[in-house]
Amino acid sequence: MSSEGTQGNLDEVRRRSLQAAEEAIRAASSRPDLHLVQAIQALDDADKFLNITATRAAEWYGLHFPELTQMVQDNVALCRIVLSAGKREGLTPELLQGRGFTEKKVEAILTARDRSKGGDISDEDLARVRALASLAVEISGNRDKLNEYVEGAMKRIAPNVREVAGATIGARLMAKAGGLDRLAMLPASTIQILGAEKALFRALRTGARPPKHGILFQHEAVHAAPKWQRGKIARTIANKIAIAARVDYYRGTEEASIRSGLDKRLESIREKYKEPPPRQPERRERPQRRDGDRDRRQKHRRR
Amino acid sequence: MSRVVREERHGRRFLLTPNLARGTRVYNEELVLRGGVEYRTWDPFRSKLAAAMLKGLPEDVIREGDRVLYLGTSTGTTPSHVSDIVGETGLVIGVEFSARVAREFVENVARKRNNVIPYVEDARDPSKYNVAKVDVVYCDIAQPDQTEIALENCRAMLKPGGTLLLVVKARSIDVLKDPRVVFGEEVKKLERAGLAVTSVIELSPFEKDHALVAAKLAA
Ligand SMILES: C[S@@+](CC[C@H](N)C(=O)[O-])C[C@H]1O[C@@H](n2cnc3c(N)ncnc32)[C@H](O)[C@@H]1O
Numbered sequence: 269m270s271s272e273g274t275q276g277n278l279d280e281v282r283r284r285s286l287q288a289a290e291e292a293i294r295a296a297s298s299r300p301d302l303h304l305v306q307a308i309q310a311l312d313d314a315d316k317f318l319n320i321t322a323t324r325a326a327e328w329y330g331l332h333f334p335e336l337t338q339m340v341q342d343n344v345a346l347c348r349i350v351l352s353a354g355k356r357e358g359l360t361p362e363l364l365q366g367r368g369f370t371e372k373k374v375e376a377i378l379t380a381r382d383r384s385k386g387g388d389i390s391d392e393d394l395a396r397v398r399a400l401a402s403l404a405v406e407i408s409g410n411r412d413k414l415n416e417y418v419e420g421a422m423k424r425i426a427p428n429v430r431e432v433a434g435a436t437i438g439a440r441l442m443a444k445a446g447g448l449d450r451l452a453m454l455p456a457s458t459i460q461i462l463g464a465e466k467a468l469f470r471a472l473r474t475g476a477r478p479p480k481h482g483i484l485f486q487h488e489a490v491h492a493a494p495k496w497q498r499g500k501i502a503r504t505i506a507n508k509i510a511i512a513a514r515v516d517y518y519r520g521t522e523e524a525s526i527r528s529g530l531d532k533r534l535e536s537i538r539e540k541y542k543e544p545p546p547r548q549p550e551r552r553e554r555p556q557r558r559d560g561d562r563d564r565r566q567k568h569r570r571r
Numbered sequence: 572m573s574r575v576v577r578e579e580r581h582g583r584r585f586l587l588t589p590n591l592a593r594g595t596r597v598y599n600e601e602l603v604l605r606g607g608v609e610y611r612t613w614d615p616f617r618s619k620l621a622a623a624m625l626k627g628l629p630e631d632v633i634r635e636g637d638r639v640l641y642l643g644t645s646t647g648t649t650p651s652h653v654s655d656i657v658g659e660t661g662l663v664i665g666v667e668f669s670a671r672v673a674r675e676f677v678e679n680v681a682r683k684r685n686n687v688i689p690y691v692e693d694a695r696d697p698s699k700y701n702v703a704k705v706d707v708v709y710c711d712i713a714q715p716d717q718t719e720i721a722l723e724n725c726r727a728m729l730k731p732g733g734t735l736l737l738v739v740k741a742r743s744i745d746v747l748k749d750p751r752v753v754f755g756e757e758v759k760k761l762e763r764a765g766l767a768v769t770s771v772i773e774l775s776p777f778e779k780d781h782a783l784v785a786a787k788l789a790a
Contacts, residue, residue: 278662281702282688289677292691296670520669 301448304421307414308439314411322347322404328397332356332389335380339373344408347401354394356381427522428512432505432530433487440483441509451509452517459513460484460506489534497541504533573630574656576610586613586621588655592683597651611655615777618649619711619738622777628770632734632785638662638705640728642694642721643712647676653709654684662686666700668693694720697727704730711738715745718760725766725788732790735766741780750780761786 322343329346330337333356340346349367353359359381364374389397415436422435426448429438444462445451451459461468463482471478480499484490490502508530515523576587587610590602594609601612615622624630633639635658644650644665654663665680665687667673673691681689690700694712708729710721721737729735739757741750750773758768766786774781 278688278703279685282685285688285690285700285702286677286681289673289681289689289691293670293674293677297674518669 299447300421301425301442304418304425304439305443305447307417307421308436308443311411311414311418311436312440314407314414318344318404318407318411321400321407325350325397325400325404328393328400331387332394332397333381333384333386335384335386336377339377339380344404347404350401351398351405354398355389356384356386426513426516428515428526429509431522431527432508432512433484437483437486438509440486444483448513448517452513454510454513456503456506456510459509460502493538494544496544497537500537500541501534504537505530508533573633574635574658575613575624575630576605577630584625585615586624587611588613588652589658591655591658591686595679595683597679598646598648611652613652618652619774619778619781619783620649620709620736621652622774623736623772623783625777626772626774628772628783628785632736633657633707636660637707638703639664639707639709640700640705640724641665642708642710642724643667644676644680644689645672645711647680649709649711650676650687651680651684654680654687657686659686662688662703662705664688664690664700664702664705666690666692666694694724697724701727704728705733706730707734707736709736713738713740713743715743717743718757722761722764722766725764729788731788733788735761735784735786735788737761737784737786739782739784741782750782754782754784758784765789 326337326343326346329350336349336356336359337346340349345367349359349363352363359377361374361378364377369377418439419435422430422438426438426442429441429451432438433441441459441462442448442451445454445459454462461479461482462484464479465482467479467482470476481490481502484502484505485498487502487505489505490498493501508526512526515521515526574589576589578585578587587603587605590609590611594602596602596611598614598617600614603610603612613621615625620628633653633656635656637657638661639653639657641650641653641663644667647665650663650665654661657663663684663686665676667676667689668691670691673689677689677691681687688700688702692699694710705728708721708725710717710724712720714720718737718739721735725733725735737757739754741748741753744753744757754771754773758771761768761784766788768784768786770785772783772785774783
């Protein structure tokens with residue numbers, strides 16, 4: 269007879285299983301979703317910060333070599349050049365080729381260097397510009413690492429939300445809701461307008477139309493759609509995200525059917541509402557009708 | 572003999588199991604004394620096994636001293652009653668893969684009952700908890716492929732002549748089909764795998780579109 273299943277043996281098995289189970293529970297209660305929420309916010313911070321520092325560095329260096337700022341649109345790439353070249357004269361063909369520019373572009377930049385209308389720059393000014401450029405490059409590296417982290421964490425923590433919404437949008441929704449548990453409890457109608465709270469409250473106050481989408485506007489399927497389809501598409505995606513979040517939270521396994529169901533629904537919306545609706549006669553309350561994205565544009569002007 | 576006690580109060584039938592963890596509750600069940608022994612009321616609206624027993628499943632499908640593999644313990648409501656039924660000489664191996672719900676199961680049930688061994692594992696991989704051969708496999712995991720998962724576990728751990736109790740939730744298998752058609756299909760799967768189905772019990776009014784299927788492995 270094997271010793272398996274004898275009583276003394278099972279007591280020992282139970283002791284070890286209890287320990288392992290408690291360990292697994294502790295690991296799960298460290299709330300990886302809250303770390304993910306911090307990471308996506310850090311990523312969005314990094315993007316803002318990167319934009320500010322890189323733009324400033326480019327503008328400052330532009331006093332010395334304005335043509336380069338025109339020719340290299342990507343400010344982080346520009347910062348890298350500034351770091352290795354220093355003054356205009358430091359821009360060698362080898363350096364530019366090493367940065368992956370085409371032969372033609374290298375030629376054009378070198379010509380611009382020789383005929384630049386930019387003024388001289390002192391060593392001290394250049395040192396400040398370079399410090400700024402170096403900061404931007406560092407933030408950019410950090411940003412890419414955060415992005416990788418968000419992708420990986422979404423795969424582990426919310427694979428179904430990631431399938432439907434994409435990693436960054438899914439993580440932003442989770443951040444707005446305050447965690448995967450909270451997102452799993454939100455009705456689809458709330459998910460649809462998460463991130464458009466200001467527009468929503470104004471709509472409630474003034475009787476204007478409620479927003480059709482918030483963060484979900486960033487979803488390719490929403491913003492790439494013709495205007496009259498966007499509300500319907502956002503609602504469909506929000507429905508699927510609500511289901512996906514619940515599956516991720518309560519079940520934790522990936523379900524292919526959620527995504528394929530979404531694709532089918534979107535296809536039928538695109539087909540059914542191919543034509544724009546007939547124009548409505550102008551209504552008097554028109555000036556109050558602003559949806560989420562229009563509101564965002566408006567905001568800067570009013571401040 | 573089964574340790575489940577049947578009673579009727581105010582025209583309502585209900586079940587009791589002798590409390591193995593004296594003085595403690597698992598959910599909001601009542602504790603009552605019968606002949607100096609403490610019993611816990613077993614709510615058929617919260618436990619599908621209790622519902623099935625009220626609707627005709629013989630109580631002695633699980634007996635004192637039995638070893639039970641319980642798949643999908645959730646927070647431990649039903650497993651705690653199974654632990655009462657098999658008693659000190661029996662064993663409940665409880666498997667739940669969601670750590671969030673397993674916490675209550677481990678704290679309120681496994682910690683307090685010597686006859687329960689908890690596993691935070693996936694029921695798709697019996698090698699993780701195959702520590703003893705069992706008399707009963709109870710499966711309530713609400714997965715579309717749960718019948719296959721249950722069969723896999725029977726192959727790994729069920730003794731010859733042992734019983735499979737399978738909770739079938741029609742909607743988690745196919746939302747559109749008539750529940751009875753779904754039940755019939757799952758029964759066929761069990762029979763094809765060589766089990767003899769002894770009863771199919773629909774759980775209404777306690778649960779909607781659920782059935783408990785009992786089947787026996789040849790001795
Ligand atoms: C309907 S509940 C079980 C309720 C429990 N039997 C009772 O009556 O108290 C289903 C449980 O199965 C778990 N589950 C689902 N798939 C599983 C799997 N593959 N392995 C282990 N547990 C699973 C779920 O996390 C959930 O807690």
